[in-house]
Amino acid sequence: MSISGKAAIVGVYEHPTRWAPDATEFQIMAESARGALADAGLTLADVDGLFAASMTMGAMGTIELAEYLNLKPDYIDGTNVGGSSFVAHVTHAAAAINAGLCEVALILYGSTAASSSVAIGTGMSHGNRGAHESFTSPYGLTTVGSYALVARLHMERYGTTPEQLAEIAVTMRRHAGLNPAAKMRAPITVDDVLSSRMISDPLHLLDCCIISDGGGAVVVTSTERARDLRKQPVLVLGCGEAVAHPEIGSPDLLTVAGAQCGARAFAMAGVRPTDIDLAMVYDSFTITVLATLENLGFCGRGEGGEFVSGGRIGLGGELPVNPDGGGLSNNHPGMRGIFLVIEAAKQLRGECGDRQVAGAKLAVAHGTGGTLGVSHSGATLVLGVE
Amino acid sequence: MADLQHPLVYASWETRGYWEGAGRGELVLQRCEACGTVQHKPRAICATCFADAPRSFVASGRGTVHTYTVTHQNQLPPFAAACPYVMAYVELEEGPRLLTHVVGCDPTEVRVGMPVVVDFQPQERTDGEVFGVPRFRPA
Ligand SMILES: [Zn+2]
Numbered sequence: 001m002s003i004s005g006k007a008a009i010v011g012v013y014e015h016p017t018r019w020a021p022d023a024t025e026f027q028i029m030a031e032s033a034r035g036a037l038a039d040a041g042l043t044l045a046d047v048d049g050l051f052a053a054s055m056t057m058g059a060m061g062t063i064e065l066a067e068y069l070n071l072k073p074d075y076i077d078g079t080n081v082g083g084s085s086f087v088a089h090v091t092h093a094a095a096a097i098n099a100g101l102c103e104v105a106l107i108l109y110g111s112t113a114a115s116s117s118v119a120i121g122t123g124m125s126h127g128n129r130g131a132h133e134s135f136t137s138p139y140g141l142t143t144v145g146s147y148a149l150v151a152r153l154h155m156e157r158y159g160t161t162p163e164q165l166a167e168i169a170v171t172m173r174r175h176a177g178l179n180p181a182a183k184m185r186a187p188i189t190v191d192d193v194l195s196s197r198m199i200s201d202p203l204h205l206l207d208c209c210i211i212s213d214g215g216g217a218v219v220v221t222s223t224e225r226a227r228d229l230r231k232q233p234v235l236v237l238g239c240g241e242a243v244a245h246p247e248i249g250s251p252d253l254l255t256v257a258g259a260q261c262g263a264r265a266f267a268m269a270g271v272r273p274t275d276i277d278l279a280m281v282y283d284s285f286t287i288t289v290l291a292t293l294e295n296l297g298f299c300g301r302g303e304g305g306e307f308v309s310g311g312r313i314g315l316g317g318e319l320p321v322n323p324d325g326g327g328l329s330n331n332h333p334g335m336r337g338i339f340l341v342i343e344a345a346k347q348l349r350g351e352c353g354d355r356q357v358a359g360a361k362l363a364v365a366h367g368t369g370g371t372l373g374v375s376h377s378g379a380t381l382v383l384g385v386e
Numbered sequence: 387m388a389d390l391q392h393p394l395v396y397a398s399w400e401t402r403g404y405w406e407g408a409g410r411g412e413l414v415l416q417r418c419e420a421c422g423t424v425q426h427k428p429r430a431i432c433a434t435c436f437a438d439a440p441r442s443f444v445a446s447g448r449g450t451v452h453t454y455t456v457t458h459q460n461q462l463p464p465f466a467a468a469c470p471y472v473m474a475y476v477e478l479e480e481g482p483r484l485l486t487h488v489v490g491c492d493p494t495e496v497r498v499g500m501p502v503v504v505d506f507q508p509q510e511r512t513d514g515e516v517f518g519v520p521r522f523r524p525a
Contacts, residue, residue, distance in 0.1 A: 138395050151455075200458060
């Protein structure tokens with residue numbers, strides 16, 4: 001029994017803050033919840049499913065969050081698989097709603113990573129005791145470095161160039177220029193990217209996402225109930241989740257989790273990559289976009305460098321990617337997955353003004369959590385409007 | 387590049403053999419006696435056939451650079467002072483790919499496919515443990 005089309009996104013809200021030194025994560029989540037519920041035409045009293053993750057919520061963080069919101073949900077999901085968590089939450093919510101375990105699911109994220117000076121890319125310690133960390137911490141593997149290992153291998157195997165990776169950053173910045181809420185809006189060139197300082201060769205500063213504060217909320221309910229609500233329902237047509245890791249010592253660094261969960265999501269939705277009008281792709285780094293597009297099947301393996309060039313992933317191109325400016329230029333509070341869902345929904349509802357993908361009916365949102373190059377999660381959604 | 391003293395490693399029961407081996411100047415991998423699979427990282431079970439107690443053996447220490455990155459920025463001590471340093475996956479003759487450092491040459495000289503051989507840095511510890519950290523240098 002497929003859950004394709006049985007649940008819908010009915011409310012979304014991207015918190016406008018990019019710098020919130022006086023706010024808490026829960027405050028940002030609550031303000032986002034208010035926005036998304038208003039968008040849906042619902043209230044907190046309608047919510048019976050609570051889903052959340054953040055960089056600081058502990059094992060029982062969802063219980064603390066329920067208290068903060070004075071909410072007593074019938075269904076709780078604190079799945080944290082990194083930045084893709086919220087994409088996975090939509091899948092979990094659709095399944096729970098379809099199973100009759102809850103009816104209105106509220107998915108929340110908040111972060112003060114920037115104002116709390118969290119050095120996500122090149123200076124965050126995860127300790128030295130975990131099964132993973134005990135083998136990476138003695139060597140000082142950074143988040144950027146882990147992705148750089150993938151970028152180097154892609155270049156070596158397929159001849160991908162730094163200019164092609166830079167093209168992705170340039171495109172995201174151009175999109176951000178059309179998004180009044182984006183943190184970094186001034187146009188950049190390929191030369192700007194290549195002349196920015198090297199962080200972990202071959203990734204330069206401008207190959208890396210920004211760090212901001214922020215948060216957001218998504219409301220999911222049954223498609224049946226969605227038809228009576230304020231906004232056009234955005235149907236969950238396909239979904240999938242996967243993990244990829246170093247296995248027993250033989251990691252295929254260029255096969256990311258998206259290969260597995262993307263195929264599943266497309267199959268469930270009954271569509272092909274060529275049917276998709278826009279893609280929201282987690283862009284922690286330029287290489288993340290390139291590897292993800294290949295693994296989701298938007299182009300062949302090794303063809304990513306060519307695919308991201310020539311305006312193909314820009315607005316007006318064959319496959320617009322991240323019209324909001326992405327994590328490279330709009331916002332990146334550490335776990336970006338929720339913004340992939342929010343922007344995809346707004347695009348499908350035709351609400352995006354200057355950055356609107358004309359006539360968008362079918363979108364893919366793909367989140368990556370953890371780090372390519374070592375272990376990571378992937379979560380894919382195929383979303384559509386009638 | 388300043389000479390990097392690797393941070394003290396943590397050994398669990400499952401990984402102790404690896405770090406003790408490095409302390410003796412040996413690169414220790416596991417091979418399952420039931421199915422013959424070589425695995426890294428070390429585990430109490432074989433993750434291929436689920437048999438107990440894969441047997442430790444000393445690897446050749448030879449391999450090639452599978453991919454690498456020259457790290458130019460890491461705020462964490464002691465790495466901040468050691469930049470630029472070379473992180474790499476080294477593919478061992480026995481199969482597994484290890485995350486490690488390439489040392490003993492200028493970072494600009496490292497190439498994918500470059501033959502390398504293991505090299506150990508003994509750890510200066512006060513807890514009585516004799517552990518080392520495997521790195522690789524050009525063969
Ligand atoms: Zn076995």
